[in-house]
Amino acid sequence: MPLKTNHPEKKTWLPVAVNSDFPIQNIPFGVFLTRDDIITIGSRIGDYAIDLGALHQLGYFKDIPLTDDIFLQDTLNDFISDGKKTWRLVRNRISEIFDINNNDLKNNEEHKNIVLFTMDEIEMQLPVQIGDYTDFYSSKEHATNVGKMFRDPENALLPNWLHIPVGYHGRSSSIVPSGTSVRRPMGQTLPAGEEQPIFGPSKLVDFELEMAFITTDANVLGEPIPVEEAENYIFGMVLFNDWSARDIQKWEYVPLGPFLAKNFASSISPWIVTLDALEPFRVASPEQTPTPLPYLQQTGKKGFDINLEVSIKPEGGPATTVTRSNFKYMYWTMAQQLAHHTINGCKVNSGDMMGSGTISGPTPETYGSMLELTWRGEKPLTLQDGSTRKFIEDYDTVTITGYCKKGNVRIGFGEVTTKLLPVFQQKKK
Numbered sequence: 001m002p003l004k005t006n007h008p009e010k011k012t013w014l015p016v017a018v019n020s021d022f023p024i025q026n027i028p029f030g031v032f033l034t035r036d037d038i039i040t041i042g043s044r045i046g047d048y049a050i051d052l053g054a055l056h057q058l059g060y061f062k063d064i065p066l067t068d069d070i071f072l073q074d075t076l077n078d079f080i081s082d083g084k085k086t087w088r089l090v091r092n093r094i095s096e097i098f099d100i101n102n103n104d105l106k107n108n109e110e111h112k113n114i115v116l117f118t119m120d121e122i123e124m125q126l127p128v129q130i131g132d133y134t135d136f137y138s139s140k141e142h143a144t145n146v147g148k149m150f151r152d153p154e155n156a157l158l159p160n161w162l163h164i165p166v167g168y169h170g171r172s173s174s175i176v177p178s179g180t181s182v183r184r185p186m187g188q189t190l191p192a193g194e195e196q197p198i199f200g201p202s203k204l205v206d207f208e209l210e211m212a213f214i215t216t217d218a219n220v221l222g223e224p225i226p227v228e229e230a231e232n233y234i235f236g237m238v239l240f241n242d243w244s245a246r247d248i249q250k251w252e253y254v255p256l257g258p259f260l261a262k263n264f265a266s267s268i269s270p271w272i273v274t275l276d277a278l279e280p281f282r283v284a285s286p287e288q289t290p291t292p293l294p295y296l297q298q299t300g301k302k303g304f305d306i307n308l309e310v311s312i313k314p315e316g317g318p319a320t321t322v323t324r325s326n327f328k329y330m331y332w333t334m335a336q337q338l339a340h341h342t343i344n345g346c347k348v349n350s351g352d353m354m355g356s357g358t359i360s361g362p363t364p365e366t367y368g369s370m371l372e373l374t375w376r377g378e379k380p381l382t383l384q385d386g387s388t389r390k391f392i393e394d395y396d397t398v399t400i401t402g403y404c405k406k407g408n409v410r411i412g413f414g415e416v417t418t419k420l421l422p423v424f425q426q427k428k429k
Contacts (some may be wrong), residue, residue, distance in 0.1 A: 003092075004092045004096075005025060005092060006025055006278070006280055007025075010024055010025060010095070010410045011024065011046040011099070012046075012100055013099075013102075014048055014098060014251060015046055019045050020047070020410070021412020021413060022044045022271075022412065023045070023046070024045055024098055025409055026045075026411045027044075027091045028271035028274050028277070029079070029126045029127065029236070029271070030042055030043070030044065030049075030271045030272065031074060031123060031125040031270075031348050032049055032117075032122040032125060033125060034051065034096055035117065039074045039344060041070075041072075042052060042122075043072075044271060045098055047119050048116050049121075050079060050116060050120060051115050051116070052071040053071035054103070054114045055094075055149075055410075056071050058110055058114070058115070060093065060104075061093055064090060065086070066086070066090075075126075075127070075128050076128050076272070077129050077351040078169065078350075079212065080128065080215075080235045084216075084232055087235065087274060088276060089327055091274065091277075104352065124178070124270035125299065125400040126176065126177045126268075127177075127238075127271070127272050128353070129351050130172040130352065131172065132172060132348075132352045133352070133354075134353075135167060135168055135169075135342060135355035136165050136337050136355060137167060137168075137183075137357040138331055138332035139356075139358055139359050139368065140157075140332060141329060141360040141367075142154070142369070142372065143166075144156045144157060145372045149357075150156070163293070164291070164296075164340060165296075165332035165336055165337045165340045165341075167357075168258055170258070171262075171263035172353070173262055174264060174266060175268060175353070176415070176418075178268070178269050179417060180415060181418065181421050182243060182265035182418055183265075184420060184422055185202050185248065185424060185426050186200065186260075186423055186424075187192050187199070187207075187261070188252065189202070189247040189282055189321070190250070197251060201422075202246075202248050203247055203287075204246035204390075204391045205243065205244070205392045206243070206244045206246050207241050207243065207370065207389055207392060208242040208244055208368060209323065209359050209360075209368035209369065210242050210356045210370050211240055211367070212238050212355045213234045213235075213236065215348050215353065216236070216302070218346070219342055219345075224295070224339070224343045225338055225339055225342040225347060226295075227296055227298050227336060231334070231335050234275055234338065235272060235274065236272040236273050236275060236277075237275070237278070238268045238269045238272055239268065239269035239308075239401070239414075239415065240287040240356070240414075241260065241267040241268075241388065241398060242266045242358075243262075243265045243266060243267070244261055244369070245264065246371055246391070248260055267416050269400075269416040270414070271413065272410075273411065277411050278304050278404060281304050282301040282305075283303045283305045285301075285331070286329070291327075295339060295343055296339060296340060298335055298336060302333040303327070303328045303373070305404055305406075306326060306403070306404050307324070307403055308325045308326060308400065308401070309321055309324050309367075310322055312398055314383060316386070317384070317385035320381075322370075322373060323367055323368060324365060324366060325359050325360065325361045325366040325367070326359075327356070327359060329354055329359060329379070330357075335380060338354065347372065354401070371391075374390050375392065378404050392420050394420060394421065394422045396419070396420050397417060398416060399418075401415045
């Protein structure tokens with residue numbers, strides 16, 4: 001099935017701002033609550049949300065093999081299960097319907113009133129039911145920085161890091177959409193110079209600049225996914241803030257790895273941008289030395305040039321951009337991550353999510369966490385209001401944005417915005 005949505009000269013009859021993340025070349029997928037309190041699967045062009053359930057009921061997808069209720073659900077899981085051919089057919093059709101030269105919907109006011117919503121008329125939801133979540137550790141710069149801080153600076157990377165995409169299984173129940181506030185976690189920490197741990201609020205809450213990809217049903221138990229086929233099972237990508245409590249993490253991660261320090265909250269952007277939309281922005285990934293084992297060897301451009309920014313906004317104050325990075329820095333690619341994840345026969349399902357790991361570039365202004373930006377708090381950042389930050393404070397709002405740009409086409413992800421609230425207080429009985 002040919003890809004018909006990416007032509008840079010393609011225009012839509014909907015108004016779209018020049019620097020919008022959502023031109024007609026994007027056509028992402030999400031789930032939203034409408035002004036009538038109806039939940040539906042949708043897409044977006046400019047500042048208009050498109051009710052795909054209504055479009056389907058009105059007959060606009062009539063020759064595409066879709067079940068009647070495919071877009072009338074509260075998650076994208078079943079649609080994602082239909083596979084790449086169906087995703088492309090639907091995106092191609094949406095592109096046709098909203099093309100500037102197509103009058104079928106453009107001149108039908110009754111249908112437009114049913115199908116289209118402005119963004120202030122809807123409430124975005126978590127787009128998929130995430131059954132399983134895996135977080136990788138695939139930025140060489142980030143892993144090196146952390147190794148320098150907490151281990152031998154001369155041997156910052158552990159011996160396995162250059163041979164496998166290191167990862168761990170996280171907690172999907174605490175993944176929330178943009179706009180959902182999260183609370184500072186409680187836990188055990190070991191204060192400097194002490195021999196016994198204490199219990200209390202984390203003092204070192206941090207953001208992690210990540211992206212994540214969403215999978216379709218990819219294999220049966222026992223069946224590996226070859227690296228050259230892996231991208232066929234990736235539906236799309238979201239921005240991802242994988243919140244961390246660094247002091248809890250330092251105490252608990254030996255010997256089995258992240259646990260309470262990482263599972264109290266993770267935040268994602270609500271629109272899933274497909275790999276088809278990102279196709280024009282492919283770049284070569286970093287050279288891998290030593291050469292990976294055969295099952296991880298890949299050909300072609302497997303990286304993506306995605307510009308990323310993080311800002312911190314204190315309560316009542318202006319936002320300050322604290323880092324600018326890029327997804328292209330990732331040492332291990334999504335294809336390699338998925339191939340390695342399944343090389344032992346691990347089953348991957350529709351709606352599973354794989355985090356990239358913190359995305360850090362080669363210079364301090366491209367680091368992807370406060371841990372690195374302030375170098376363990378030794379070099380505090382000064383915000384626009386004059387306040388300083390070693391880590392994230394209560395009532396700070398952290399926003400991650402991301403976009404690709406080539407020529408006059410910009411494909412973006414919107415944002416993932418999250419406010420950190422104080423620790424949960426039990427109500428007195």
